[in-house]
Amino acid sequence: METEVLVKQLKQKIEELTTVIEASKRITSTLDLSSLLRIIMQLATKVMHAETSSLMLLDETKQELVFEVVEGGEKGEMIKEIRLSVNEGIAGWVARNGEAVFVPDAEKDERFCNKVDMKSGFRTKSLICVPLKVKDKVIGIAEVINKLDEGTFSPDDVSLFSALIDHAAIAIENAKLYKDLQGLFLSTITSLATAIEAKDPYTKGHSERVTRLSLAIAGKIGMSFKEKERLRIAGLLHDIGKIGIPEGILAKPAKLNNEEWGIIKQHPAKGAEILKPIKQLEDVIPVIRHHHEKFTGGGYPDGLEGEEIPLGSRIITLVDAFDAMVSTRPYRPAMKRKDAINEIQRCKGTQFDPKIVEAFLACYEYE
Amino acid sequence: METEVLVKQLKQKIEELTTVIEASKRITSTLDLSSLLRIIMQLATKVMHAETSSLMLLDETKQELVFEVVEGGEKGEMIKEIRLSVNEGIAGWVARNGEAVFVPDAEKDERFCNKVDMKSGFRTKSLICVPLKVKDKVIGIAEVINKLDEGTFSPDDVSLFSALIDHAAIAIENAKLYKDLQGLFLSTITSLATAIEAKDPYTKGHSERVTRLSLAIAGKIGMSFKEKERLRIAGLLHDIGKIGIPEGILAKPAKLNNEEWGIIKQHPAKGAEILKPIKQLEDVIPVIRHHHEKFTGGGYPDGLEGEEIPLGSRIITLVDAFDAMVSTRPYRPAMKRKDAINEIQRCKGTQFDPKIVEAFLACYEYE
Numbered sequence: 001m002e003t004e005v006l007v008k009q010l011k012q013k014i015e016e017l018t019t020v021i022e023a024s025k026r027i028t029s030t031l032d033l034s035s036l037l038r039i040i041m042q043l044a045t046k047v048m049h050a051e052t053s054s055l056m057l058l059d060e061t062k063q064e065l066v067f068e069v070v071e072g073g074e075k076g077e078m079i080k081e082i083r084l085s086v087n088e089g090i091a092g093w094v095a096r097n098g099e100a101v102f103v104p105d106a107e108k109d110e111r112f113c114n115k116v117d118m119k120s121g122f123r124t125k126s127l128i129c130v131p132l133k134v135k136d137k138v139i140g141i142a143e144v145i146n147k148l149d150e151g152t153f154s155p156d157d158v159s160l161f162s163a164l165i166d167h168a169a170i171a172i173e174n175a176k177l178y179k180d181l182q183g184l185f186l187s188t189i190t191s192l193a194t195a196i197e198a199k200d201p202y203t204k205g206h207s208e209r210v211t212r213l214s215l216a217i218a219g220k221i222g223m224s225f226k227e228k229e230r231l232r233i234a235g236l237l238h239d240i241g242k243i244g245i246p247e248g249i250l251a252k253p254a255k256l257n258n259e260e261w262g263i264i265k266q267h268p269a270k271g272a273e274i275l276k277p278i279k280q281l282e283d284v285i286p287v288i289r290h291h292h293e294k295f296t297g298g299g300y301p302d303g304l305e306g307e308e309i310p311l312g313s314r315i316i317t318l319v320d321a322f323d324a325m326v327s328t329r330p331y332r333p334a335m336k337r338k339d340a341i342n343e344i345q346r347c348k349g350t351q352f353d354p355k356i357v358e359a360f361l362a363c364y365e366y367e
Numbered sequence: 368m369e370t371e372v373l374v375k376q377l378k379q380k381i382e383e384l385t386t387v388i389e390a391s392k393r394i395t396s397t398l399d400l401s402s403l404l405r406i407i408m409q410l411a412t413k414v415m416h417a418e419t420s421s422l423m424l425l426d427e428t429k430q431e432l433v434f435e436v437v438e439g440g441e442k443g444e445m446i447k448e449i450r451l452s453v454n455e456g457i458a459g460w461v462a463r464n465g466e467a468v469f470v471p472d473a474e475k476d477e478r479f480c481n482k483v484d485m486k487s488g489f490r491t492k493s494l495i496c497v498p499l500k501v502k503d504k505v506i507g508i509a510e511v512i513n514k515l516d517e518g519t520f521s522p523d524d525v526s527l528f529s530a531l532i533d534h535a536a537i538a539i540e541n542a543k544l545y546k547d548l549q550g551l552f553l554s555t556i557t558s559l560a561t562a563i564e565a566k567d568p569y570t571k572g573h574s575e576r577v578t579r580l581s582l583a584i585a586g587k588i589g590m591s592f593k594e595k596e597r598l599r600i601a602g603l604l605h606d607i608g609k610i611g612i613p614e615g616i617l618a619k620p621a622k623l624n625n626e627e628w629g630i631i632k633q634h635p636a637k638g639a640e641i642l643k644p645i646k647q648l649e650d651v652i653p654v655i656r657h658h659h660e661k662f663t664g665g666g667y668p669d670g671l672e673g674e675e676i677p678l679g680s681r682i683i684t685l686v687d688a689f690d691a692m693v694s695t696r697p698y699r700p701a702m703k704r705k706d707a708i709n710e711i712q713r714c715k716g717t718q719f720d721p722k723i724v725e726a727f728l729a730c731y732e733y734e
Contacts, residue, residue, distance in 0.1 A: 003370045010377035017384035021530065024388070028395050028537045031544055163388065170395045177398055178545055184647040185552040192559050195610045195641045243562045247614050274562045280551040 016160050019047055024167035033175040040168045041069040041142070048153075048161055050144035052122070055132075056084070057140035058095055065091055065141060079120050089113035090129050094141045100130040102158045126152035130162050132169040139169065189236050196243055200251045202329055203239075211235030213319045213363065214312075220359035223311075231312045234287035238316050241271030241288075253330035268292050269301040287312035291320060294351050306353075314353040318344060318360055321351070383527050386414055391534035400542040407535045408438040408509070415520075415528055417511035419489070422499075423451070424507040425462055432458055432508065446487050456480035457496050461508045467497040469525045493519035497529050499536040506536065556603050563610055567618045569697060570606075573690055578602030580686045580730065581679075587726035590678075598679045601654035605683050608638030608655075620697035635659050636668040654679035658687060662720050673720075681720040685711060685727055688718070 023043050030036050037055055045053045052072035056065040067080040086092045090111045094101050106112045106124045117124055122145075129143040142165045147153045193207040214235045218228045242250060245267055249260045256264060272289035275281050290304055290313035297305035299317075309317075325340040335343070341364060348357040390410050397403050404422055412420045419439035423432040434447040453459045457478045461468050473479045473491045484491055489512075496510040509532045514520045560574040581602045585595045609617060612634055616627045623631060639656035642648050657671060657680035664672035666684075676684075692707040702710070708731060715724040 003374065007370065007373060007377065010374065010381065014377065014380055014384065017381065017388065021384065021387055021391070024391055024395075025533065025537060028391075028534070028541065031541055166392065167395070170392060174395065174398055174541060174545075178541075178548065180647060181545065181548050181552065184645065185548065185555070187645045188552070188642070188648070189555060189559075191641050191645060192556075192607070192610075195607070198611065240559070240562070243559075243610075244565065274558050275555070278551065278554045278558060280547060281555070 012156075016156075016163075020160070020163045020167070023047060023164055027168055027171045028174075030171075031175050031178040033172070033179050036171055036175045037069045038071075040164075040171070041071040044142065044144060044161065044164055044168075045071045047164065048128075048144045048157060049148045051146035051148055053142070053144040054079070055140065055142045056091060057132075058086070058138060059083075063087075065095055068140075079116055082116055082119060084113075084115070089115070090127065091141050091143065094129045094131050095138050098131045098133060098136075098138050100128065100158055100162050102153065102155060103127050103129070104152050128153050128158050128161050130158075130165045132165060132172065134169050134173040139172065142168070186232070186236070189233070193236050193240065196240065199242075199247055202251075202327060206323055206327070207236050207239060209323050210238065210316060210319045213322070213360075214315045216363045217315050217319065217356060217359045218312075220362050221355065227312070230284050230287065231315065233281065234284045234291075234312050235316060235319075237271065237275065237284070238288050238291050238320070239267060239271065240274055241267035241269065243274070244270040251330075255331055265292070265300050286310050287316065289313075291316040293317065295353050296350050309353075314356050318352045318356050321347075322360070379523075383523075383530075387527070387530045387534070390414060390531055394534055394538045395541075397538075398542050398545040400539070400546050403538055403542045404436045405438075407531075407538070408436040411509065411511060411528065411531055411535075412438045414531065415495075415511045415524060416515045418513035418515055420509070420511040421446070422507065422509045423458060424499075425453070425505060426450075430454075432462055435507075446483055449483055449486060451480075451482070456482070457494070458508050458510065461496045461498050462505050465498045465500060465503075465505045467495065467525055467529050469520065469522060470494050470496070471519050495520050495525050495528050497525075497532045499532060499539065501536050501540040506539065509535070553599070553603070556600070560603050560607065563607065566609075566614055569618075569694060573694070574603050574606060576690050577605065577683060577686045580689070580727075581682045583730045584682050584686070584723060584726045587729050588722065594679070597651050597654065598682065600648065601651045601658075601679050602683060602686075604638065604642065604651070605655050605658050605687070606634060606638065607641055608634035608636065610641070611637040622698055632659070632667050653677050654683065656680075658683040660684065661718050663717050676720075681723050685719045685723050688714075689727070 026043060027036070027040055030039065041053050041055050044050070050072070052070065054067055054071065055069040057068050058064075059066050063086045065084045065086060067082060070079050084091055086095045090101055090103060090109065090113070093111050103109045103112065104126050106127060112124070116122075125146050127143055127145045129141055131138045132140040132142060144153070144161060147157070190208060194205070197203045197206055211232055214231055215228060218231050223231065245263060249256065249263055252260065268289050268291055272285045275285050275288065287310045289301065290309050293299035293302065293304045293309045293313060295306060295309070295314065297303055322340055322344055325335040325343060326337055328334045341361070344352065344357060344360060348354050393410060394403070394407055397406065408420050408422050411417070417439070419437065421434055421438065422436040424435050425431075426433050430453045432451040432453060434449060437446050451458055453462045457468055457470060457476065457480070460478045470476045470479065471493050473494060479491070483489075492513050494510055494512045496508055498505045499507040499509060511520070511528060514524070557575060561572070564570045564573055578599055581598055582595060585598050590598065612630060616623065616630055619627065635656050635658055639652045642652050642655065654677045656668065657676050660666035660669065660671045660676045660680060662673060662676070662681065664670055689707055689711055692702040692710060693704055695701045708728070711719065711724060711727060715721050
């Protein structure tokens with residue numbers, strides 16, 4: 001009989017470890033921070049048979065815990081507005097002490113703070129709260145609340161949840177490092193593009209505005225995440241070829257003559273040329289090269305038409321033209337936004353892809 | 368008796384799973400690809416009680432397997448020169464079929480190819496070779512060779528090794544993505560810096576040369592990995608403030624007058640200003656701002672002296688001056704390398720930090 005109990009316990013332990021291994025594989029398979037946090041807590045809720053669960057990250061400057069994910073329950077979004085001081089509640093205790101806490105009955109635990117329950121109308125009975133630690137430093141906490149069916153968690157559940165969250169903490173750290181590097185890349189190209197624009201005071205902020213509106217259009221036409229990331233880079237760098245254009249022409253306070261126009265028109269090809277050695281940008285470079293093509297042909301540098309022109313270029317062409325119209329130029333005042341929208345509409349199907357014009361108009365519907 | 372065997376087996380399984388969990392935590396804790404690959408195989412060699420082990424990545428274009436890590440044995444570096452076609456050996460079979468292979472006796476396996484043993488003088492007896500798979504795609508293989516003590520591996524060892532390598536594959540993929548993003552960042556700033564330099568044909572390639580030599584000096588004085596990474600970015604971007612200097616002054620084919628010099632001297636501060644919004648560059652920006660200070664004071668923009676000047680700036684100052692001396696200028700020919708080195712030596716302790724001059728000279732000793 002005793003051996004039977006032992007065998008049962010050992011088998012249960014094997015099941016638990018196998019769960020941790022499978023979960024850790026799923027958790028470490030993404031470097032995207034926000035989807036990672038969601039995956040972790042979905043997995044934790046399921047594995048732990050919890051009614052709800054949540055993950056909070058520590059805001060070190062303010063010494064507050066901020067909800068990042070709330071799984072289960074209906075009041076998730078409402079709860080996410082709450083910030084907890086590290087001096088309050090069980091979550092605060094765990095963040096301060098860096099140790100897991102198992103509370104079989106929340107009402108009997110004096111550390112328990114019912115601020116969240118009050119707001120959500122939820123009733124916390126039993127909970128496990130564990131620290132998210134990276135290199136012995138607490139970066140947040142994760143908790144599961146109320147065990148389904150059985151009513152309360154067991155001490156065994158604590159070790160399972162801790163093991164899961166151990167892996168999660170490593171994955172979160174990696175995802176943060178990746179996000180940080182992405183941020184560095186994007187802010188550096190933004191700063192450099194802005195500095196280049198500064199040579200022509202009339203185009204200040206142009207690349208950032210073009211990027212923002214292009215992404216809004218991309219959202220309307222259902223571009224994939226990857227395509228949008230490429231479009232973001234192309235938007236920020238679309239005028240980078242202007243580095244190669246003499247300042248006298250870029251900032252000329254009058255209309256350009258034919259020869260000068262010829263030089264200005266080299267900027268999309270020059271931009272593509274500058275970025276050519278960068279393998280990771282091979283899908284971005286054509287978007288930059290073709291951002292002055294026309295939908296019915298006759299644009300530059302290659303006179304492409306219709307679907308031959310990369311989709312991203314067709315978006316930037318339109319937004320680029322719109323931003324130029326509503327900006328002041330040395331030789332003319334800014335056009336009114338309404339008039340510029342009408343002008344875009346007038347060129348639907350000729351200069352611009354009709355599908356992109358529709359998406360553009362949809363972006364301005366709610367203004 | 369039967370239950371005792373079962374209990375023993377279950378306990379062994381628990382031990383194995385615990386090993387995998389611990390190993391996977393260590394493996395996923397780094398995003399640095401080369402140290403990651405080493406950690407994986409050190410861990411695998413130990414856990415599997417193997418005499419040697421190796422990890423090969425697939426070169427998809429050439430359809431060849433390339434040794435990345437060889438652990439144990441004395442001929443590691445020699446073996447690393449070998450490339451295997453995916454059509455040869457057990458490693459090739461595993462890469463082609465994406466399935467693990469357990470070979471109790473290599474000599475009796477017709478897929479075995481003794482090319483590596485011939486070169487290393489090593490004798491392969493028993494081995495396990497498993498594919499490194501990411502999203503069902505083979506990216507390489509890992510193998511452990513000859514079990515210490517017991518002589519041959521068991522089928523149980525196959526599942527343990529496979530589980531380890533499963534986690535390793537995910538970690539490798541993450542590290543590759545991180546490395547790829549780092550590459551994107553560095554090549555983009557290199558391309559943009561080069562494009563900005565192109566406005567003045569006499570400085571073409573200057574930032575890249577400055578970066579390379581600065582890193583060589585950093586190596587001599589034992590800078591940490593992190594400091595070197597910062598120095599690399601500062602080197603590439605040190606002249607970025609020149610975006611804000613009129614072309615007429617930058618490319619003037621004669622000596623500059625006082626007023627023009629005053630404008631040129633703004634470039635370190637302008638560069639720092641451009642990058643100021645980028646939080647991740649907060650340790651890089653001062654290196655850029657102060658790359659024209661003098662060791663005994665009197666440089667620009669802030670007239671700092673000695674250790675007040677960031678170490679990275681003290682390196683770039685010297686290398687910048689050296690590269691200018693050995694480059695042709697519109698108003699003077701390039702100085703001979705030997706004369707430029709003498710000039711640097713002459714300014715040791717005045718314009719330049721003596722410690723940096725020493726490290727610089729050490730870099731040129733073997734030329």
